[in-house]
Amino acid sequence: MSTVLVTGADLAPQALALLEGHEVIYAGKTPTESDLVALCGAHDPVAIIVRYGKVGATVMDAAPSLRVISKHGSGTDTIDKVAAQARGIEVVAAAGANAAAVAEQALALLLACAKSVVALDARMHAGHWDKATHKSLELGGRTIGLVGLGAIGLRFARMADALGMRVIGFDPFARNVPAYVECVDLPTLWRESDAISLHCPLTDGNRGLLDADTLAQCKRGVIVVNTARGGLIDEAALLEAVRSGQVAMAGLDSFAVEPMTAGHPFQGNKNFVLSPHIGGVTSDAYVNMGVAAATNLLQVLARQPAVAG
Known part of the structure; x- marks a missing residue:
């Protein structure tokens, strides 16, 4: 046997x-x-x-x-x-x-970032009522940039389109891209996106794709979502971009080193929404x-x- x-x-x-x-x-x-x-x-x-x-x-x-x-x-x-x-x-x-599972996790992280779900939940449990002072971000009419238009990226694109978002994407290998996804080059994607979601495999060619240089090309206050591989992001550069306000929020399900160890600089930062690489983990x-x-x-x-x- x-x-x-x-x-x-x-x-x-x-x-x-x-x-x-x-x-x-x-x-x-x-x-x-x-x-x-x-x-x-x-x-x-x-x-x-x-x-x-x-x-x-x-x-x-x-x-x-x-x-x-x-x-x-x-x-x-x-x-x-x-x-x-x-x-x-x-x-x-x-x-x-696992396309449906990961795409749904990406949407959950995007919404958590745009709607301050985690921070408001913590405030409510602490007895606060922030209705008079809080304003969330409306995603309808804004632009989402997708890096990778495979099974997961296209599933997420459909969700973003349903929210009324403009969907742009970069994937030199993409086939059968629906009409509601506008294919662009990376410089255009960095420049025009209000939120960016990564859905590509990690290769030697795209390691550290989001680094100090590419993050600087993005709109100030961009949201970054990653449910792909942690190595796509230069984590030190992302931390600095979040601290400076260049990145408003980051919703991350994957990290350069997994499992994340205690004392990681993302921990305790209210502008990071984190999950332990469970996007594809559903029954x-x-x-x-x-x-x-x-x-x-x-x-x-x-x-x-x-x-x-």
Whole structure:
């Protein structure tokens, strides 16, 4: 019986049903590289489903039978794709499986920032009534700039359009962009957006995309939302931009280092609305991503029969 290693503590029952006939081994909620190497050495999996942690060359070399690495989600930046290619290991992702969940989280963060949801909640619980002094931001008629127009970005675009926002977007790889999304270049997006939401994968080419230079090109008082990857933002530059008022609010679900450690400079700043990278973590997305990850790896295994040795 061949083995599938899951870099997590669980998998949706619907996904496990698809993997019947394979032995499924779990690495736990926070697997380290040494944990994964040890498990690969002990079980020699033909496939790895990546939920948490990173899978690099050292892990791959510990599993000589490994033929496919399947991401439980859409972002594959935690997988060394160059090392996988060199070893003939296919990398697949559950693109779109969590699109609804992440797009809704982006909308929640945008609204929380525009409507001061967190700050007003804290004031109300402390016994205050700020109706006479507080004014929220109306999003209707304002411009939202989306970096990335894949499954998540386009889902969010539809929500923003429904709010009456002007939607502009940048994605050189986008296809079938609806009429209500105006495709622009990045300088235009920085210049014209009242709010910016990131929906692109993290690559070597866009790391630190939002930095001191690009933030300075934005409208003063812009809202920044990130439900993609923390590495897209230069966090020191964003902190300075928030402190100076160049960025009015930032709603973030992903960070350069995860989990966020105590004492992070974003903590305690009322102009940051934070969530622990749970945009794609809903009961529905959990099933969708698990099923897609299992389906994808089974398709690769069916296409690449094991080499007798």
